[in-house]
Amino acid sequence: MMSILQTAALLFALTGTGVRASADDGNGTDYLVYVAAESEDIVAVAKFDAATRKVEVVKRVSVGYQPTEVEGPHGLTVDPDGRHWYLSVAHGKPYGYLYKYTTETDDLVGRCELGLFPATMEISRATGLLYCVNFNLHGRMEPSTVSIVDPEEMVEVARTTTGTMPHGSRITPDGMLHYSCSMMSDMLYEIDAVTFELKRQLRLTISDDAADAPMGAGPMNGAGTNDGAMGDGDMPMGDDVSRAMAVAKPTWAYPHPTKDLVYVALNGAAQVVEVDTQTWKITRRFETAKAPYNLEVTRDGRKLVVTHKGAQSVGIWDLETGNEVARVPTSRKVTHGVVLSPDSRFAFVSNESIGSNKGTLDVIDLSTNELVSSTDIGLQAGGIAFWKMN
């Protein structure tokens, strides 16, 4: 954790630069996001009014095809032209589906079967194809895949095998490379978005000393077990061998918007690591609160925002200094997803919560690092995607 003085210094620095400019530009702007309630089979459309600083749900869309079963809407993304949103639903009979909706009317316009528990996804600007990890959260501990889908025809065109429980599917801004990690293989994967080939993989260790250690031999910390209390993340275990092998348990990968860097959340190690994609090595480590889960870098490349699933909070880092500038408590437990507004002003954070207590959407002002508004979404609010600013 950074000191109060460090925090103050950074806040001062931030307030004096780009944040002020964007605040001047943006008052009165509406920000729209989609949030999925995984245990309620709904997707909420939420609007944040930057002038009133209030967020509200403007629409709820029921999803899935098995009414009495919880199918688990998990991943969300909006295509680059903003005309459609896509939803991965975890459970079918048994395979999950990718659904396509129009943003204008939220009408369902297409569906495509994928693998077991399809989860996070993104569309490449370059290829126009959608890349979705088949998380297989509850299946056997075996390598799973990234499904590659033509979102126009809504048909799967390829599958690339990666590791066990792949998650955190994100694409470089030029659309040419896809990054994901596998929670139970402790690996980061780089896929060529054009050829669909797995180009490189990197062992994600929890310390620099463990870089050459055999898999599973790295030091364990308190967060390294999957039998622990809620908050360690999505890590139910089915295989003792895999449980022993996975240490870092990476859950998310996010390429830097302008640099050859990828940030990976190590859920099991309370770390975020920075990977240099030129050298293909870990270059920095950021100590986080318990169970970092999702993360995103502001469009301007200056800030890293991390959700702490096990600590009901969000951590905000200055990527220039490498310091955590704020830790913002969230409105409910089991903090899950985060997306950032393109103007780098706000973070939109989903919180799953527990039982019948509704999950929420929080809005954090990145200029003040304060939670400014929150609204109920539904049971187990998780997947989140930024749609647009009006």
Next chain:
Amino acid sequence: MKLHRPSRQRLLSSPLAGLMALAAFGSSATAQEEETRTIHVTPASLEMKVGQTKSLEVVVVDAAGNVEDVPVVFFTGSRGALVVDQGEITARAPGSFEVTVRTARASGARASIKVPVTVAFAQVQSIEFVDAPGAMFVGASYKLATRVHDEIGERPDVVPTLTSSDESVASIDAFGRVVAKSAGFCEFTATAGGTTGTFALRVTESPVASVRIEVDKLLARTGDVLQFRATALDASGSPVEGAPMRYSTSAQLDDDLGPAASGQVGNDGRFVAQDPGLYTVTATSGSVSASETVRALERDAQREVRLVGRGTVTEEHTSDLWVWEGIDGRDYAVTGTWGANGDAVLWDVTDPANMEQINRVKVDARTVNDVKVSPDGTLCILSREGASNRKNGIVIVDVRDPAFPEVISTFTENLTGGVHNLFIWNDHVFALSAGRRYDIISIEDPKNPHRVGSFELDTPGHSIHDVWVEDGIAYSSNWQDGVYMVDVGNGMAGGSLSNPVVIGHYAYPSGWNHAAFPYKDKETGKFYIVAGDEAFPYGLHIEDHPTYPRGWLHFIDFTDPKNPQEVARYQVPEAGSHNFWIEDDVLYVGYYNGGLRVVDLSGDLMGDLYEQGREIGFFLPTDPEGVVPNASMVWGPQPHKGKVFFSDWNSGLWAVEVEPPAAE
């Protein structure tokens, strides 16, 4: 520029080289990328055979005609038929497909071409007649079937043309129906794709001079199955072995004001009537026939179903129930909750007219879909879905004193995807895991449950919904894979808890198989698995509107488990089946919007049990304060000590009693 071909790409970097390359390609397809780049693909289409590999060659040029080095994506949505490896296409199956060729560019400006690929069907190689008889009697008819193969495999899509060499001996129509007309020989020919198959038939004069038809009873009720037996006799009155026999029926109904067809007879002579009236069954062998007429009387099965009491739950949806006699001799029930806060509700139902909610058990879940209590009344097992830590699994609760239940242990290993349904048998819990399989978990020491076995189908994309266990046989419901009967300790197939062995299975086309219940009819000795549907073609309304499910119960005769036959159905019009229970030849069905249904299953079963008037009665629970007001949505029933308890999704726990049958 990238030039894609099997041997790898080569670069052409000058305008001249690009133009030369385009000229050399001949016929090609072209698409433009926002007036800056043009993509040329050669050839513009592919004609292929199965197993063949061909290449697409691609040139990308800029607005000035310069060949550019641009990444190109190749893909197809027909992955089962085509293998696309960059520009190299391999055909796996016949048909018409497309390969998309697309430039990839960070700006999002893309040129894209769809290249048609036609993979020819293989040549038909053989046509055979299936199970064709070598000889027929004059006057007999038979449905012939053919099977067509090409060099890859069977071609069910190919319908051959059928002809007879001598129509005066035997004719054959376009559907394969053969009619033997006179004694002699003829040859049938099937022709398709330039290939023929033949089959020779001998037609002989029929020795059948008469037909004798018998039936055990001339009077029956609607729904009673009568067995007609017809025998073909020669001129001397002796039976003719191998003589074909067809049965048909006609009716003269008591109600002749426009009813539909009301009776059916099978090829085995079994007959059932739906409506009261006179029915004539005719048996025909060749050109000879005989008839017998029977009368069907009103079944008169209806009895009153009276409300006894209820335990109201209107703050959340109620799921399954279990009713049991506690170790203190009082009667208790437990109900689950759906899409709520992880509660199971415990009731004292000793006086069903005054059911009392005595406690709740809260677990980390959003749905406690299933609840079961051990036969000795000491342990209650709760299923979990939507746990906040995503570990789900089951919770084992001590209910020796149901007013003060105590959680003993939880078991989540390999059950993290959620347990939707479960069953207890012989100190073991059969728990579904993520809708993929059921695990068998020992609770002999309830503080230390552990897995001893598991059963999972190996069919593509299999999924399971429920499991029920009796006498060491597990009956599972598997959506499109239907019902499975598995030896988990009965011994009839050598199975055990740690080594489940399939005894038999049956699937039906809709893929709606949601529940299963075994039923042995004492009167006939037949053994059925009753397979229930669940379907929501019009969606599910959780808060504000009634729901209109569909589906019915399938009665599958499993007397020979290797040859199960679906023989009857119970289908309430415009309603949807859910969970059900059979006791003493009476079926109790939670029929969702159709309420609780009570059905007479006595005797042999055939046809549509609802239309036959076998329904004893029904009860529609409604509550203006229900989660969905005034909307019946019965989840499942359980008969207990002369009462029928059932849970309703919108209103909680109910108890009714069925008026006893009138004396004979």
